[in-house]
Amino acid sequence: MIPGTRSRAIVILGAGIATLLSGCSGSQSALNPAGSAADLIARLWWPTLVVASLVTMLVLALLLVAIFRAHKKGAALPLSARQSRNLVIACGIILPLAATIPFALSSFSIGREIDAPLPDGALTVEVVGKLWWWEVHYLDETGGRIATTANEIHIPVNEPVRFLLKSDNVIHSFWVPNLQGKTDMMPGRTNVTSVTANQPGIYRGQCAEYCGTQHALMAFLLVAEEPEAFEAWLEGQRQPAMEPATAQEMLGREVFLNEDCADCHAIRGTSAEGQDGPDLTHIASRRTLAAATTPNRIGHLGGWITDPQHIKPGNQMPSTELSPANLQALLSYLGSLE
Numbered sequence: 001m002i003p004g005t006r007s008r009a010i011v012i013l014g015a016g017i018a019t020l021l022s023g024c025s026g027s028q029s030a031l032n033p034a035g036s037a038a039d040l041i042a043r044l045w046w047p048t049l050v051v052a053s054l055v056t057m058l059v060l061a062l063l064l065v066a067i068f069r070a071h072k073k074g075a076a077l078p079l080s081a082r083q084s085r086n087l088v089i090a091c092g093i094i095l096p097l098a099a100t101i102p103f104a105l106s107s108f109s110i111g112r113e114i115d116a117p118l119p120d121g122a123l124t125v126e127v128v129g130k131l132w133w134w135e136v137h138y139l140d141e142t143g144g145r146i147a148t149t150a151n152e153i154h155i156p157v158n159e160p161v162r163f164l165l166k167s168d169n170v171i172h173s174f175w176v177p178n179l180q181g182k183t184d185m186m187p188g189r190t191n192v193t194s195v196t197a198n199q200p201g202i203y204r205g206q207c208a209e210y211c212g213t214q215h216a217l218m219a220f221l222l223v224a225e226e227p228e229a230f231e232a233w234l235e236g237q238r239q240p241a242m243e244p245a246t247a248q249e250m251l252g253r254e255v256f257l258n259e260d261c262a263d264c265h266a267i268r269g270t271s272a273e274g275q276d277g278p279d280l281t282h283i284a285s286r287r288t289l290a291a292a293t294t295p296n297r298i299g300h301l302g303g304w305i306t307d308p309q310h311i312k313p314g315n316q317m318p319s320t321e322l323s324p325a326n327l328q329a330l331l332s333y334l335g336s337l338e
């Protein structure tokens, strides 16, 4: 071995293991569960990984034995008919059944637990998959909408929340790996899933069904917070937009209403009632823009409005040419919509 080769090999091996393990942490990982359903899924996943790895290693070891023995002169004679029948029964039938039946059974029971009906009166959130963002409605007990937002879903911790999942275009899939498995969003039907977050945190959700050009940039944040914080947030989202407080913000609202913005976006409390894009009534309260594509900071917002196609090519918002003064005013106004 050339000097250094071994230490290089160790470094590469170490980096490989670190890379593998890094998949287990973070805010978008099924291996870092923070919710009841994800806990159950992880409890099934780890034993499956262990058993599947052992079986793979066993099969490879037997394969190697077979290969090397075949090359040895004077190796054992072929098996008798009885021996090979026993081998088929043991390794071809009994072993696979023993390895898979326990998993089938525990997967049935975990599946039932995950799909257990929710208590009446559970908080209900309707999420509609759009191209390529998420429309979010909070519903009251009668199914009426009490607040509408986009791309950022808040829920109280330790409470089961019902999600009604829809699409009015292609098939999407709603997935917050830390909290729950995937559920498809199908045009023409409503799929139901439930999410219970056990730890406060900000989890990243991702569309998990290829839905076109910007599928990869169709993400959202799920904010799990203490019930009081959640109630305060929801109360804020119910309100119409803040009135402009300065002349600059006033001008910004004029710009918004006079440009095309209002054709596609609603700002409740103004004449803007467009439905093709996200509701912007409380845009300043959101952490990200354009389905978790960029942080929601003034520079990103300016960049988004001036050239959305550069940031998220193919998305359904056209760029708008504005004078610097009008753009500044628009940014002040949108920045005030807490």
Ligand code: HEC
Pocket (backbone or CB within 6 Å): 131, 132, 133, 150, 151, 214, 256, 259, 260, 261, 262, 263, 264, 265, 276, 277, 278, 279, 280, 283, 286, 288, 289, 290, 291, 292, 304, 305, 312, 315, 316, 317, 318, 320, 330
């Ligand atoms: C033709 C319809 C259309 C017009 C006109 C339009 N938008 Fe949009 N806008 C959209 C769509 C669709 C999205 C979502 C894009 C995505 O995430 O894929 C969006 C996203 C946004 C977002 C990010 C919202 C969020 O929840 O992350 C902001 C802010 C925004 N638009 C502001 C504006 C402003 C300001 C104007 C006018 C200068 C404007 N838009 C004009 C359709 C439009």
Ligand SMILES: [Cu+2]
Pocket (backbone or CB within 6 Å): 171, 172, 173, 207, 208, 209, 210, 211, 212, 215, 216, 218
């Ligand atoms: Cu998708």
